[in-house]
Amino acid sequence: MFLALVTVLALAWANSPLSESYFALWHQEVGFDVGPVGMHMTLHHWINDGLMVIFFFVVGLEVRQEFAHGSLRDRSRAQLALIAGVAGVALPALVYAFVVSLSGGSGLGGWGAVVGTDTAFMLGALAIVGPRLSGQLRVFLLTLTVVDDFLAVSIIGIVYSDEIKLVPLLIALACLIGLWALGRSRQWITGPYVIIVIVLWFATVSSGVHASLAGMIAGLLIPAYPTQRQEVVAARQLFRDFWQSPSAASARGVNRGLARGISVNERMHEVLRWPTALLVVPIFALANAGVDLRGGLLADSLGSSVTWGVIAGLVLGKLLGIGFATLLAVRMGLGRPPEGVGMGSVFGGAALSGIGFTVSLLVIGLAFGSTTDLGRQATVGVLVSMVLAVALGWLIFKIAAKRWGEETADLPMVLDPTVDPEVDHIRGPQDAKLTLVEYIDFECEYCAHATGSWDDLRAQFGDDLRYVVRHLPHHPHGPLAAKASEAAANQGEFWRWLDFVFTHQDALEREHLLAYAEELGLNVDRFIQDMDSEAVAQRVNRDLVSAEASGAHATPTFFVEGRRLLGDYDARTLTAALEARRRGTRTQEAPR
Template identity: 45%
Template structure:
């Protein structure tokens, strides 16, 4: 589900960017006056003497965007019941980070606008645009592992929920009690159908449309309808019975293809998957490639002439929005991540280090869709509209650039995985505490003059990058051997310890290095089922005696702690901690230097040789 979501949102970024540029070109072209004129064109429905009419921009903002928020509701419902939001310790960190990413941007904005005409726009810099963020992360590529994308998606979901609450509470000007009561009755009718397990799409469509109209007339923003209906859509994990029934139907159709069997296959396979997931699959492309780009086209057009830019350059509204997105989001998310980790309120998914988290915090300052949405609610004055939109564009561009730079710096420095806590203040030893012995896992000639001891973690991305470098060095250099010791970072790499157990099980059956290579070749597939499959492929028992393997791993961890190991990979070259970069050239130089020291020591111990 997450991978499909990533592909859809990331792939739509180019379409969304194109729609934004088209809106800017249109608004600044010789035909710029037609931009606002077109989107203010009225369009409505008539039923006898009753008339319901909105201009095109409001049909987009209040109508089409309800589908966008409906999808958010579907995603929330799925993640709470079956996905990442089930685990309170996993949700605690991104949830508090999202809260920080709302409070600090609002505070930065109000520091510049409190008491002024733009005070009501404090909600503009609070929202993160998921499509643009995931699109940028797709460009970042390997520098951003899947766990960071999952972390940011969870953060974005909580961010969206909080933004909707802000819209409902602070951007609802007046309420119609009668319309609100009608909306409540229609919502109750939808919940009753759900309770009775009546799944007739026409009934939900009619009631949903009536609920949208009643909510719009009540004064509450109708996007709340989308969230509410999305959360109410039923979601479940496929039961064994439904999977077996679907399998039997497929088997029957394979043996005797006919229209009746084909219809039965379709019916049973569909029932095996929840309505929530089927709706997400069908509606995500429409939302990502049509609805959100049309919203951008209708709202991103702003005049960028000299006078408008001059006003924006000195406008506390534009500056407040830009600084809120750039600095407020970064500081709020970074602080909101550090605090629950420091207080042990939650944990992070695997493969995350502070450089990646800082990069994610920076790109979360890309606020577009919901930010533009709130501009329309916060201001009636066109001049204030333009200033806020310029602030959104400037802050989003600077946040994207800042995130790109941070990811580059975190990657290019060579990187070491370590738990995202403060570095220990004690002075760490630089010598290997436990010499290489018979129980170690050794690859290379026994008489090699240079021994590289690696404390590693099978889920660590930097260990994964180092793996082919060490293999190449061992192939090129016959005077080098490699010793691998386990140091699974359980707080940030939840699959590292089970992988180490399987590697130790393989070691007892003479297949450690084969399993070692397989695990590093498949770092993103380390579930129990994956580990069992790798063991079966190598012909080993994956868990013959977990207590014995656990003790073996604990011995490696104890020696690592005594040697000052705090992150992975940590290398010792001939017993001395290696401090350089983890590339082939740098390691080759370290090996040459160690080789030279061995030769000098040998010459000094045997002057006559």
């Protein structure tokens, strides 16, 4: 909404009696000289070639995260995103070229204006006009825009760059090699990366290659990996040292220890994502969206093939390219859409992908110049496309909900089936006012620590809380450990078994489990018979079916009063969620 407000402000300013001040502002020359080194550009260029590099750097960071431990690790999802993303870039460009060529081909060079999607605007529109729950569709569209952004930035860097200068280009390449080497050495300190990225930006701007490409590639080279549990455990010891002997040195040790546990990529992303969303992109919008519509520009635009080429490319090209490519790929078995997302929702999201704002305006400035007649006409096409894409997406979502019952595009949020005292494992009074359900895997380190929160929760809620455990084994030793726990449950020792085995997660082979049964005083012969029985296998499978029906795909996953908890699951967060349910309110849920 803030981005839309800034866009409206730019248009109002450019069409007001103060319009001259609007255009004069962005043409002010700004620069600096430090000895023999200096750089001077207009304010408009500083924004487009400087600030926007931060935007594309953040995009690169997100792409690297998706490949490291996100949606693009799933081959089926990655393949579907690749197919839809390429089609969503190629078809709009072809549609634009076809429409423009019908009137002689003047303006063909602006075909890159229709290849990109503005992720921020698209997700904002999805939140407003999309299904009531659209988390999985959001993941699909984000995965898709990873491919879209990479191709769009590559096109900008290759097609719309100026005359190339060799020496600065070689320096830029050396910087990229330096980033790669830092990543390979698992350097966890942020400073060296930042210094190299700054040098890379200077070199790229001087070389004539558009800096957006360097920003994207730099982000891709910043290492990303899942949180390192051993580093988290080490940080806990450092915090204990600080707790026992607080000092500046021990505090610095805690900060360094915490940083080691999280990848440089994620730490940079956390620092940059909000300034990028709330400062960089709005400033870009303010500097680029202001087009003077007076003097017959609207009438000229309605008769311009460039305007209609942009509209057709973004609105129709994106819809047909992404929508039908996804449909065809799914029919041919080349990929699968996220669970809970129907094809109607896919087409609705494809329509919203026709919002090309950021990349479109950037390319228009490079291809035509933002103040030329063709540039202004193309800008009008981008602004009209935004309105049409949102309206078309809203219409498709409404039709999908009414005709195909696609009222949501997300995983289920409600526990299914509800807690059954005759079947489920319950800790605490069966008639307690509050219910907390956790899906666990005995080999999941995070389950062991999250399940350990029970003592804190019990102290807070007493007999008002019952705690229920269900199985979701997905680690190598998880299925056998789950069956073993059910064999222990048949002897009335489920909870003692759970507490014991969670302290022995590094040894879950069959011989280890049998030794644990003996150590806990169980009837080992009966334990073996039950562990290998069909009844126990069906009991574990019952929880697996329940997890899928409830939208639990990872461990630990918690349900507070029958509703899936999204986000963190530490004792403080669980306490707040339970307290909110006890008061009859809902906590603010953040996406996992």
